[in-house]
Amino acid sequence: MFFRDVIGQKTLVKRLIRQTSDNRISHAQLFLGTADTGALPLAVAYARFIHCTGRQTDDACGKCLSCIKYDKLGHPDIHHFFPSAPNDEFKKDVSSKLFTDKWRSLILENPYFTYYQWLRKLGVENKQAIISAEDCNDIIRQLGRKSFESPYRIVLVYMIEKLFHSAAPKLLKVLEEPPPNTVFLLVSENKDRILNTILSRTQIIKMPFPQEQEVLDALIHKYGLPADKAKQISFLSGGSITEALRLSRQDEEHMADFESFREWMRHCFRNDAAKILKWVEITSKGGREKQKSFLLYGLKVFRMCMLSNYKLHSLVRLEGEEHKFIQGFAPFVNHKNTLQIVGAFNEAITHLERNANPRILFTDLSFDVVRLLHVKT
Numbered sequence: 001m002f003f004r005d006v007i008g009q010k011t012l013v014k015r016l017i018r019q020t021s022d023n024r025i026s027h028a029q030l031f032l033g034t035a036d037t038g039a040l041p042l043a044v045a046y047a048r049f050i051h052c053t054g055r056q057t058d059d060a061c062g063k064c065l066s067c068i069k070y071d072k073l074g075h076p077d078i079h080h081f082f083p084s085a086p087n088d089e090f091k092k093d094v095s096s097k098l099f100t101d102k103w104r105s106l107i108l109e110n111p112y113f114t115y116y117q118w119l120r121k122l123g124v125e126n127k128q129a130i131i132s133a134e135d136c137n138d139i140i141r142q143l144g145r146k147s148f149e150s151p152y153r154i155v156l157v158y159m160i161e162k163l164f165h166s167a168a169p170k171l172l173k174v175l176e177e178p179p180p181n182t183v184f185l186l187v188s189e190n191k192d193r194i195l196n197t198i199l200s201r202t203q204i205i206k207m208p209f210p211q212e213q214e215v216l217d218a219l220i221h222k223y224g225l226p227a228d229k230a231k232q233i234s235f236l237s238g239g240s241i242t243e244a245l246r247l248s249r250q251d252e253e254h255m256a257d258f259e260s261f262r263e264w265m266r267h268c269f270r271n272d273a274a275k276i277l278k279w280v281e282i283t284s285k286g287g288r289e290k291q292k293s294f295l296l297y298g299l300k301v302f303r304m305c306m307l308s309n310y311k312l313h314s315l316v317r318l319e320g321e322e323h324k325f326i327q328g329f330a331p332f333v334n335h336k337n338t339l340q341i342v343g344a345f346n347e348a349i350t351h352l353e354r355n356a357n358p359r360i361l362f363t364d365l366s367f368d369v370v371r372l373l374h375v376k377t
């Protein structure tokens with residue numbers, strides 16, 4: 001994450017660069033804004049800039065040893081803290097250090113994530129996550145040590161409003177009198193939920209929303225979407241980058257489902273057992289949720305085929321390759337087999353939910369489809 005990866009926020013970035021160059025880095029700064037403003041990406045890019053030993057006038061160099069460590073978020077002088085909760089792996093403990101790998105991988109994948117996406121990554125979306133007393137102890141422990149490589153030690157805390165209240169006094173003390181060259185970068189979505197005692201010790205940086213045009217440019221140039229698709233998605237998301245990225249991911253998943261489904265139906269139509277089994281082998285390795293959504297996609301295709309057969313073309317909302325496929329496939333989905341195919345798919349979904357073995361399930365379903373596609377009309 002560099003300053004150039006942050007969407008918009010040009011004025012803020014200039015200010016942070018100036019303060020760093022003038023050696024006026026404030027020791028506790030609060031980046032206040034929702035995920036769409038890029039508060040977290042900006043804080044991470046800023047930390048990289050502070051630690052960079054080859055700073056350029058407008059960004060970190062990307063080449064120095066420190067920058068290379070930042071490429072994997074592995075610099076030893078930045079300590080990340082964030083809300084966590086017991087999950088399937090760690091059933092009792094709550095502490096950031098247990099989940100550092102997950103945290104790093106999410107930021108490296110895409111730092112524009114919502115708090116809910118973070119909870120999902122942890123596998124705790126229905127739980128209350130907190131920054132725990134153990135986290136506060138770890139912060140104090142880290143600050144008791146010397147910095148490793150840089151003169152600056154950075155403590156980055158995501159969603160400081162989730163700080164467990166009874167743990168706050170420990171943190172207050174170091175916020176008030178931090179060891180020299182310590183920089184706290186706090187990120188928050190909601191100022192009203194932060195303890196006043198913490199708020200009064202920080203310099204607040206209010207993050208404005210990026211302009212719609214800036215989001216559109218980012219979708220095209222940073223995320224590689226074709227211009228017309230980016231325009232459509234940016235319009236649908238109302239200029240929200242997190243929503244735009246969610247929609248574009250959905251779009252990608254949809255295309256992957258389509259391509260896999262088309263391949264599967266071709267093998268079934270030709271009754272090519274070897275290819276069917278190979279396809280089953282690959283498909284059965286995907287996650288259960290993915291398999292379920294794939295089968296739901298299949299049901300949608302059969303529905304589209306029926307609409308197409310009844311000449312209800314205006315109801316078939318498809319375009320491009322998918323539309324072409326439905327037109328060619330629809331004649332083989334008819335009154336003799338539709339009900340049975342839909343029944344078999346629904347049954348497969350129920351079995352998936354009951355933890356059926358996916359390999360057996362997709363094999364059985366494939367041979368049902370082979371039989372049903374060859375029913376004479």
Ligand SMILES: [Zn+2]
Nearest residue numbers: 052061064067
């Ligand atoms: Zn550098």
